[in-house]
Amino acid sequence: MSTATMGVAANLADAHARIAAAALRSGRSAQAVRLLLVTKTVAPERVLEAVRAGQTDLGENKVQEGRQKAEALAGEAVRWSMIGHLQSNKVKDVLRFAGEVQSLDRLSLAVALEKRLQFLGTGLDVFVQVNTSNEASKYGLTPEETPAFLKELAALHALRPKGFMTLATFTPDEAEVRRCFRCLRDTRDRARNDAPQGAALAELSMGMSGDYEWAVEEGATVVRVGQAVFGPRPLPDSHYWPGAAGAG
Template sequence: MIKEQLEEVERKIQAACERAGRKRDEVTLIAVSKTKPVSDLWEAYNHGVRFFGENKVQELTEKYDALPGDIQWHMIGHLQTNKVKYIIGKVAMIHSVDSLKLAKTIEKESAKKNCVTQILIEVNVAEEESKFGLKINEVIPFVEKIALFDHIKVCGLMTIAPFVENPEDNRLIFANLQKLSVDIKKKNIDNVNVSILSMGMTNDYEVAIEEGATLVRVGTGIFGARNYGI
């Protein structure tokens, strides 16, 4: 099933790129593998997937140890400061940076390992009470503060759009994140490159691609419904 689902997702990504006049290689598919067994990840890996996203630190580290070293792991879930030390040096990117406290912890732990950690700023574009992330008007002052850190590299923005029946309802959310990235670029802040936009999930990634997504996070569309009972 995973092979067929991957082929369908790939077809939809290709079609969305064509509609937007974009090249296919401008969009990276992240297979969101939370709650899924290592066997499922192996199957996706054997069909070419090299980018995996996890929401929980423990799950990420366990899978990191069980799977090949050429995988790029993305931490996409809310990250507690006391868990940061377990993933520094293992993750290609942290998508969910939304506080100065968290940024400082990532800086400190990255300095200990003498590495630079790539991060995205999580933006709560829709300002949903249930979601983490900065409001749009908080992002530029925040970026200006953490741009001074030596062991963090701001690479872009991430948002989790509301779950909607009609993906078109999220088009403005994605367009607003893209506009924010343009506004940040105009500031020419040292050590900041907001070329990455992580937006769009199984329900709405095609619309997100049309609005400029460079990373799409697809879980259910690849692996099927999740079992939260494990």
């Protein structure tokens, strides 16, 4: 049966089972991998079905859409992550609903987040976005730029870097997709040895609906899955967001 004909709860259970199996194949436990459910273009009522089925981690690409859904699901035991490209002028709005930003890709954004967080007297978990596919259409630092960026982040005390995020090349070529995932893992491993944040940089957010099992096998600790649970979107990601950053 397709994801369109199966229910949200059944699709969610299937995704968790696939993650668990892939984790075991990589010598890890199912609990080592977090499923971040991507809710973009999905109505709050359908997202609530997933929450009722036990899903607590939700991810959004657009600030306005995220705020609207967070308000619609107010009172539910969920945590929102921002996974799409974030403009610095949207920092105040994103911090009204997101407890995590996985798309930190430049110093100006880090400084804007830091300033607002200092004003609020709170901190924020962040992932550094790395462009492992070397595609101009995608956001993110190059692997070579990442060490210097981490040194600059060390001076911003309200930000808590937890690891790294990437989008693999959108291709059915398994070898190329896995290469992107291994590139992120290697970037993480070097950073844990050399960066000021050291062992705190444990997380790898990589893998989406079409490749999350490969990602888990390559070491992902977070996978961003949407269409595998909610079914295909009515229009391609490029219609909504050029570059499809953070797509799931």
